[in-house]
Amino acid sequence: MGDKIKIGLIRCDTHGYYYGCMMDDADPLVLQANNYVCHHYFSGIYTAARLTMPRVEGFEITKVWDEKPESARRFSETFGGRPQVCEAFTDLATGVDAIFIADCNGSGSDHLRLAEPFLRAGVPIFIDKPFASRLADAEAIVKLAEQTGTPMFNASILSYVPTADFFKNRFAELAHAYWPVPGKLPEIPLGVGVVKGVGGAFAQELEGQELAGDFESRMAYLIHGVSLALNLFGDDVEWVETMGTLPLEYLHLHLASGCEVMILNTASDTFPESCTFYASAYGKYGEVHSLPIGDPEFLGGGEKILRLFRGMLETGTPPVPYESFLLHIAVIEAAVLAQKQGGRVYLKDVWTRE
Numbered sequence: 001m002g003d004k005i006k007i008g009l010i011r012c013d014t015h016g017y018y019y020g021c022m023m024d025d026a027d028p029l030v031l032q033a034n035n036y037v038c039h040h041y042f043s044g045i046y047t048a049a050r051l052t053m054p055r056v057e058g059f060e061i062t063k064v065w066d067e068k069p070e071s072a073r074r075f076s077e078t079f080g081g082r083p084q085v086c087e088a089f090t091d092l093a094t095g096v097d098a099i100f101i102a103d104c105n106g107s108g109s110d111h112l113r114l115a116e117p118f119l120r121a122g123v124p125i126f127i128d129k130p131f132a133s134r135l136a137d138a139e140a141i142v143k144l145a146e147q148t149g150t151p152m153f154n155a156s157i158l159s160y161v162p163t164a165d166f167f168k169n170r171f172a173e174l175a176h177a178y179w180p181v182p183g184k185l186p187e188i189p190l191g192v193g194v195v196k197g198v199g200g201a202f203a204q205e206l207e208g209q210e211l212a213g214d215f216e217s218r219m220a221y222l223i224h225g226v227s228l229a230l231n232l233f234g235d236d237v238e239w240v241e242t243m244g245t246l247p248l249e250y251l252h253l254h255l256a257s258g259c260e261v262m263i264l265n266t267a268s269d270t271f272p273e274s275c276t277f278y279a280s281a282y283g284k285y286g287e288v289h290s291l292p293i294g295d296p297e298f299l300g301g302g303e304k305i306l307r308l309f310r311g312m313l314e315t316g317t318p319p320v321p322y323e324s325f326l327l328h329i330a331v332i333e334a335a336v337l338a339q340k341q342g343g344r345v346y347l348k349d350v351w352t353r354e
Contacts, residue, residue: 027079053299130329195229198277229253240252
């Protein structure tokens with residue numbers, strides 16, 4: 001690698017702009033014209049010409065591709081026309097140090113197809129959430145990465161947002177006031193955890209559809225609630241139940257620790273134009289509730305993800321085990337099956353941890 005890590009970016013959607021502006025120099029006013037949402041959260045309140053979001057240095061976006069050529073052209077324009085607009089996504093395999101697959105609203109159903117040529121070519125890759133829409137695809141991606149020895153990273157911001165870490169630190173408040181060992185906190189047994197997620201679909205759009213039959217239209221958002229739940233309450237999921245009339249509207253995760261976790265994936269029309277998550281934790285001696293975990297807070301999670309990605313490229317070592325990527329998709333797969341069958345589904349019957 002040279003002085004800067006050359007990035008080939010696939011899909012010039014809102015997440016492409018979101019991470020792209022943290023990696024490379026964007027023109028604030030062109031960003032405002034081409035992606036008003038990112039500019040809204042990235043700019044100062046007194047002038048549209050000043051960007052205030054975190055920057056992670058060391059990257060340079062050199063090639064971009066989107067299935068809509070005009071979207072790729074406008075993205076390149078936002079970055080001063082420096083990134084080369086490619087006609088085919090496979091054109092990004094040469095002349096770059098790493099690939100970044102962005103995905104704001106997609107289900108992940110095309111991630112295997114998009115990632116395969118780069119993994120086979122040994123080009124390190126970041127795959128945006130969700131890792132895949134089906135467990136079989138997720139396992140195929142991991143198998144390719146392991147066979148080729150190509151480092152890979154996947155993440156939801158809800159797995160890394162600092163506000164979630166601050167909330168976890170408050171779990172100590174659930175300990176009994178009397179603890180006889182000075183300077184040593186007890187383990188905090190949580191009985192119930194709740195995550196208010198983001199549904200990602202309008203109820204009227206899904207009216208009359210078969211239960212769990214259209215979960216992919218909500219996958220881009222459902223994965224965030226699952227990611228936050230596993231982040232806060234643990235990844236030792238034993239079984240999953242699903243309730244509600246919308247696909248995966250209410251998820252119940254039973255953890256080996258004994259904690260019961262509810263994820264409320266209400267439809268978007270319940271809280272319009274809001275991506276804010278909330279969480280609550282209940283123990284024997286009380287409860288704690290999180291502050292909002294929404295767009296302003298997401299910035300710190302995006303910054304942390306890019307720092308981990310940069311570290312992976314510098315060391316050649318993935319920042320987390322690939323099993324963690326698979327677990328998120330396995331939980332979703334178990335939930336889909338649970339809603340179709342009308343009962344609980346054990347994770348071991350869907351996915352075997354290796």
